[in-house]
Amino acid sequence: EPEVTQTPSHQVTQMGQEVILRCVPISNHLYFYWYRQILGQKVEFLVSFYNNEISEKSEIFDDQFSVERPDGSNFTLKIRSTKLEDSAMYFCASSPSNTDTQYFGPGTRLTVL
Template identity: 95%
Template sequence: EPEVTQTPSHQVTQMGQEVILRCVPISNHLYFYWYRQILGQKVEFLVSFYNNEISEKSEIFDDQFSVERPDGSNFTLKIRSTKLEDSAMYFCASSPGQGNIQYFGAGTRLSVL
């Protein structure tokens, strides 16, 4: 069964450093998403991406964040200058565009020290 793949599974970084979280969505999907879950809190929406541009972003997704689909398979989330409060599990999701069914990856745990 096709699945969303995220790498790495765990990323440790120093505060102020840039990180790139990588995702390979399901191949025929058209819509792509990033969510995050801070420990003990709800899964929160960050951004959606369609047709090579951002469709919607939340108030969390400020200028420190960016997304890119550099080729036909990868979908990345970049955090330019990480803060302690960016420590969270980051989930990538993709959707074929039918009924907004979103399929999630296993997540990348980001630890900012």
């Protein structure tokens, strides 16, 4: 069964550093998403992406964040200058359309020191 994959599974970085989290969505899906979950809290929407453009973003997704689909398979989330409060689990998801079920990757745990 096709699945969403994410790398790395765990990333440790120093405050102020840039990080890139990578995702490979399911191959025939057209919509891509990033969510984050701070430990012990609810899952929060960050951004949705379709046709090489951001379609919707939350207030969390400020200028420090960017997304890109650099080729036909990868979907990346970049955090330009990490803060302590960016420490969280980051989930990528994909779906065939914006109303279909979203399938989540296993997550990347980001730790900012």
